[in-house]
Amino acid sequence: MKIAIFGGTTEGRLLSYELAKEGAAVTVLVATEYGAEEQGEMAGIRVLTGRKNTEEMAAILAGQALCVDATHPYALEASGNIRAACEQAGVPYERLLRQESPMAERAVYVADAKAAADYLSGREGNILLTTGTKELPDFGSIERERLFPRVLPMAENLAVCESEGIPRHNIIAMQGPFCRELNEAIMRQFDIRFLVTKDGGRAGGFPEKLRAAERTGVLPVILRRKAERGKSFEEILALCREAIRCGSF
Incomplete structure (x- = not known):
């Protein structure tokens, strides 16, 4: 199963490693060389570097079974572009949300x-x-x-x-x-x-x-973070594992 992950975060890196271990063919997209260095190399993972527009994203997503948006919680413009690319490519989109911190008392x-x-x-x-x-x-x-x-x-x-x-x-x-x-x-x-x-x-x-x-x-x-809808790391990982086992998507 082919799964694309827009990463550059700790969660995206960890998710890619886990899915590669499960046998998925993972494509990780990161914006910068720094992101690629942090991602590292692992069998079963292809890393693509560089900022891309919606059309370029859609071309890469073609043929993928699922796309996981694991970009930074404040990267709302990027998330919007990724969602649009998924719609254009006809690929299911899932947003991985980092847990929000409790409100600080003195801030x-x-x-x-x-x-x-x-x-x-x-x-x-x-x-x-x-x-x-x-x-x-x-x-x-x-x-x-x-x-x-x-x-x-x-x-x-x-x-x-x-x-x-x-x-x-x-x-x-x-x-x-x-x-x-x-x-x-x-x-x-x-x-x-x-x-x-x-x-x-x-x-x-x-x-x-x-x-x-x-x-x-x-x-x-x-x-402040802007309100978003999505799933936790654990929920996304479970969803992907089930899809890999069942061959769904």
């Missing part, structure tokens, strides 16, 4: 990065940005010296930081997820007062960020 929740910037623009103190470079332009109204973006150590990310006028000594280029101790050390080192973050769940090191913020007196500013 500010906002709709998106622009709302976070509006909240922070009238407040003093350094800001640790852990939302990625895609949202960095939304903080254009805030003094560059206050912004400390933590980004993956990739040339394109450094280029975005430079184009946005971030001082080089403010850029934290590291690969996570990070333990509580390292988060805490970074917050203390750069005299951070606010943490801007997404709810990346346990797989994204979200609990460790919140614990570090609590211990250092940093106020988390959390971008």
Whole structure:
């Protein structure tokens, strides 16, 4: 049975490994070379790298028995494109949802990065940005010296930081997820007062960020997730295993 997985996440990687062990022919699609490196290699898994439009996705999906969207919980545009490609290719679509974290008691929740910037623009103190470079332009109204973006150590990310006028000594280029101790050390080192973050769940090191913020007196500013419908990792895995056994789809 052929199964396509749009990955780049911990869940997508683990799901691909489990399904390959079950005998499925798995195609994993990731957006970046970093995603491909994290995915790794395994017999029974083909990895395709690079961002694709709906038509290109549909062409790849043709002949697949099932498509699992295991992209990041905040990648709503990508999920919409994947759904459209599945409809075009006539392939069943399943959304794998990462479990949402409980509401933090001491935090500010906002709709998106622009709302976070509006909240922070009238407040003093350094800001640790852990939302990625895609949202960095939304903080254009805030003094560059206050912004400390933590980004993956990739040339394109450094280029975005430079184009946005971030001082080089403010850029934290590291690969996570990070333990509580390292988060805490970074917050203390750069005299951070606010943490801007997404709810990346346990797989994204979200609990460790919140614990570090609590211990250092940093106020988390959390971008809310948009409501989605889907299934848990366990539900998707069980569905795929049953389909492989029965030869369904």
